[in-house]
Amino acid sequence: MDIALKCVMQGWMNRTTVSRRLWALAAIFVVGAPAAAAQPVIFENLDRLEAQIGDFAGPNRAPRVDRRLKLGACSIRPELIWYGTGQTTVLVRCGGPNGWQIYVPIDMKPAGQGAVQGGSGAVVVVRPVPRGGTITAGDVDFRPDTYVPGGVTAVDQVVGKVVIRALSPGEAVRANVLIAANAVKRGDPVQIKSGGAGIEVAVEGVAEQDAPVGGRVRVRNVASGNRMQAIVVAPGIVALPGYKNPEDGRE
Numbered sequence: 218m219d220i221a222l223k224c225v226m227q228g229w230m231n232r233t234t235v236s237r238r239l240w241a242l243a244a245i246f247v248v249g250a251p252a253a254a255a256q257p258v259i260f261e262n263l264d265r266l267e268a269q270i271g272d273f274a275g276p277n278r279a280p281r282v283d284r285r286l287k288l289g290a291c292s293i294r295p296e297l298i299w300y301g302t303g304q305t306t307v308l309v310r311c312g313g314p315n316g317w318q319i320y321v322p323i324d325m326k327p328a329g330q331g332a333v334q335g336g337s338g339a340v341v342v343v344r345p346v347p348r349g350g351t352i353t354a355g356d357v358d359f360r361p362d363t364y365v366p367g368g369v370t371a372v373d374q375v376v377g378k379v380v381i382r383a384l385s386p387g388e389a390v391r392a393n394v395l396i397a398a399n400a401v402k403r404g405d406p407v408q409i410k411s412g413g414a415g416i417e418v419a420v421e422g423v424a425e426q427d428a429p430v431g432g433r434v435r436v437r438n439v440a441s442g443n444r445m446q447a448i449v450v451a452p453g454i455v456a457l458p459g460y461k462n463p464e465d466g467r468e
Contacts (some may be wrong), residue, residue, distance in 0.1 A: 261288040273297040275366045279324045339368035339389040346384040365389040397429035400452040411457040
């Protein structure tokens with residue numbers, strides 16, 4: 218074998234030996250490397266979650282979180298909103314890529330734990346009342362065993378009032394959903410009264426706005442065409458500022 222060929226073969230054998238040693242060394246590192254430690258799963262603290270829902274629902278209410286739930290820990294405070302009517306269920310929503318949502322029923326605390334404050338009870342709807350509807354005596358009933366924060370406690374406080382959202386049977390009536398009914402409406406004929414104690418002047422007018430008793434309304438004097446602001450004192454009757462009732466002298 219000539220010297221050139223012998224050198225080529227010797228170089229090839231040396232490279233092959235080095236490659237085999239490198240592969241063997243890599244295998245040792247791979248086999249000997251420890252497996253990555255499994256990350257523990259962290260679940261939401263249900264006691265803390267229930268306390269948050271209780272704070273949201275208000276006093277005298279007891280949320281019931283199912284203790285069988287395994288919810289991933291929420292990195293931010295969950296969103297809480299009322300679900301449905303009657304405020305008997307809270308929707309709890311955790312955002313994010315691994316988010317979740319649950320529905321938590323809300324119970325009233327039994328008597329003796331503040332469910333009824335002094336036996337005051339609450340007015341409850343017994344038949345549907347549409348948004349913008351006027352409540353009649355047949356639409357509601359007084360329930361002494363029911364209490365909700367802000368609930369109305371006397372039927373006469375709701376009859377004749379207008380609701381700003383629809384009410385469902387079984388729902389307690391809250392004061393913040395009621396507004397006074399309009400005693401005059403735009404286009405209605407009205408009496409415009411003015412004067413002081415012992416003197417009263419009344420002229421025919423037309424209401425140009427809707428307004429309840431005690432509310433201000435723009436009216437037009439039919440005879441003169443003048444427009445002015447007046448106060449509604451009764452259905453179809455308005456009074457100019459400073460008007461005093463001639464019978465008792467009160468504004």
